[in-house]
Amino acid sequence: MANFEIAYSETSMIEGGYVNDPEDNGKETYRGVSRKYHPNWKGWAIVDSYKPLKRGVFINDSALDTLVFEFYRTEFWDKLKCGQINSQDIADELYDTAVNMGVKPAVKILQEAINLLIPGDIKVDGIIGVQTLRTVKFIEKSIGKMALLKTMNGLQFMKYVQICEQTPSQEKFFRGWLKRV
DSSP states (O other), X not given: OOOHHHHHHHHHHHSOSEEEOTTSTTOEEETTEETTTOTTOTHHHHHHXXXXXXTXXXXXXXXXXXXXXXXXXXXXXXXXXXXXXXXXXHHHHHHHHHXXXXXXXXXXXXXHHHXXXXXXOSOXXXXXXXXXXXXXXXXXXXXXXXXXXXXXHHHHHHHHHHHHHHOGGGGGGHHHHHTTO
16 A cells, blocks of 8 residues: 655655745645645644745744644545555655645546546546545556556646646746646
8 A cells, every 4th residue: 555654755855845926826835835725734833933934945843844744644645545545656646736736636637537548437526435446446457557647647737738828827837847747
């Protein structure tokens, strides 16, 4: 089964320190945690105690590091049920996509990928349930994880292009997003 600490380590290398970019849909973030989407996160009290902060700064605080780690485990890994996925690579991809786009959009990408590989097999509802997990395991054994990973990456890339087409101000983030594909 997939391991959270491996996925967290990889995604943490992509997520920056403190950022407050008015053009970023997430607005103020610390290590990828958005105050806009997660205003009640306990780590904000610690972040605020270190202000003013410069862009990209990492705060050296073990309590904050623990809060970031637990946030990602509970808000993403556990909600996605990644620990029930056999392939570390597929779990990592699903987790990282969710960190960047949200849980529901990431699950929809997974479900769309599944349906492209096994047409019409599951409902694309953004909910990671028994059928989605069962089908992921089936694909891992029968078709192979690379087919699923490549399909997920292609759909993720298409979503980034769509975001840029709909909101041109987001184009400045496109090259950073490519690190996730």
